[in-house]
Amino acid sequence: MKKLVALLLALTMVLGLAACGNGETTTSEDPATSASQTGETETPESEDPATGEITDPDSIEDDMLADDGVYQIGFVTDVGALKDKSFNQGTYDGVKLYAANNGLSYKYYQPANGDAATDDDRYNAMVAAVEGGAQVVVCAGYLQEAAIRRAAIAYPDVPFIFIDGYPIQEEATEYDADGNALPNDSPILENVAGISFQEEQAGYLAGYAAVMDGFISLGFSGGGGGENAACNRFGYGYLQGINAAAAEKDITVDVNFSWQYGANFQASTDLQTMISGWYANGTEIVFACGGSMFQSINSAASGYDGYVIGVDVDQSGESDLVITSAMKGLSDAVQWALGHVYDDTFDTIGGTGTSLGVNDNAVGLPTSDEAWRFETFSVEDYEALYQQMVDGTLVVDADYNNQATTEWTNLVLHEI
């Protein structure tokens, strides 16, 4: 009798637990279910591909269900969340827009093990994409280099689009003990198209605009721990812009510059505390340069009356505190590259690295009325500056290795 009661109690508890989470699922504590990062629950797509051009990526489902189970465009994410409202999301928006407007099926694959994803995990995600019928695989983030090399050799007929990337050779470049690259003459993989951006130009514009608008104490919190070329370019350009504007106004500004707590591009308690400390001590605006890190920085800004500069995509919709965003045209670049794949002109970009900057209108600040929140720095000022970059009268140094040796004339750099 007692056992029966106990059994019933156990059952109700298990059922109660199931009910509190989600009505349809039972609590099967299979660790594989939660560990598997690629197993997606598909929801039916409510999209009608026949109705004109779709321009709002948010109106397109993230998970589409192909009738035949074949997904023609595969997207392998970088570290961090898919909906990071930044890098991953911006890239995926391009995939979704191109697919929706061309009647193609698409699917995203997150490498297993989240932030601790290894090259094997990334490779497996790419294999899953190709095995799932992908005609082209879009890979976001420079971390994927080794995995793309393996996948591109394993599937020589599948084009790979490497966002924030560069051409890849069959053999990885070796380095000697001093960190100098050894000669590498292995052939370049023709089915990988590297697309990078001139982030330093976007960073320059943001830093320049912020100082011209009257900010005198700024911050930079970057992702990738100083190892991510894109973030490094953003940061270096940002400093150059700040310095140039400060020189023009003949003032000296303070800049806090940190790579801490950003190695995995995630929001974290520690990051929020650190940035809160900056704001509490007078920093007025922080450039949140890295995916989900924005959450922590925005939260700190919200608590301490600070402002934020967004990154990668226009983040003004996220918060009123976002004064501007150093954008790069991820979505457009992905659509442009996918266009080449489906026009059968992939060979013109395959095996090469394309660097997109102001000349391609691929980097800049958002200038729409709701996104432009500068008070004294006007859109006209911005466009004049932009034009100088296009003309070539203003050149932003892209080689971030120079940052350490640069003597800043009008800014005091606090590297943290």
Place this chain on the structure above:
Amino acid sequence: MTFLIQQTMLYAIPLMIVALAGVFAERSGIINLALEGIMIFGAFIGVLFVNLVQQAGIFNAAYEAGNWIALQGFELLAMLVSAIMGAVFSLLLSFASVNLKADQTIGGTALNLMAPALVLFFIRIIASQNTLQMATGNAAGWFMIQKSDFGYGRNEEMGFFGSTFIDRTYLATYVCILLFIILSVLLYKTRFGLRLRSCGENPQAADSLGINVYKMRYAGTTISGALAGMGGFVYALTTANCSANGDVAGFGFLALAVMIFGNWKPLNIAGASLLFGLFKCVAAAYTSIDINGDGVFLLAELGISAHFYRLLPYLITLVVLAFTSKRSRAPKAEGIPYDKGQR
């Protein structure tokens, strides 16, 4: 200084309340190793509640109108929901250890293993990514009490007391402190508390005086679960921007350490968690801590590696535990399933 006090409280309060959760379970005779798991679960439930209510639009009007009192009510509701679900989750542990007389350490470990997996599983279903966030806005914007709520302008000061204990604080922090005091009194100054503690020391004697040991142990563990669940949400709300990702940075285990370090006594626990919170805050923000307000950031100028500061809170815990654990006196009957026939 203001900054240091505020950030220390943000770290210390969840730790304190969860350590008290541990005390309630252990004083009743159940080792609650599942604190971490329950925190994770509570954080998830609280964030889910906030997310769903935001999507339903119930408090959006209040947010738009800047009605901060209504939003504080929303925060309290979320805390309540996560406490209730934390209590329900902890029933698994009490059932296993009271009714089934299972090994409590193993039961707690099982919950610790289960909670992150379960939570991530649901988060991926709900948000199709590994983090569940608020539907709109951020935690500070919605829930933080700010001086503007009291009509102070951007550049107006509230004075030391105001700017330290009112501006930029969360109501959750004070609710936790209040609860901590009330429950400590409950544990030491009431009949219920005495009975609960007796079940953790000598359940046979308690039973002989007509106290239902099973009921008391259920009560202790359930209160423990509720506090841990709430603590998990408070942690997520105040330090993780109200997001849940199946992780509370080991705060549940730290709370266990704090409980042992505080010798199962509320006052010592409060001190221990403040100490830990202080070092945790120093670790993250040592470059911008200006202790006496003279514009000199002493800790940054010492030139010690950032890694050392990050190590500090854990190092301190280890060292203090090493010195104090000898004196520590755990409830005598904890971890032993109560058997009426045993002498």
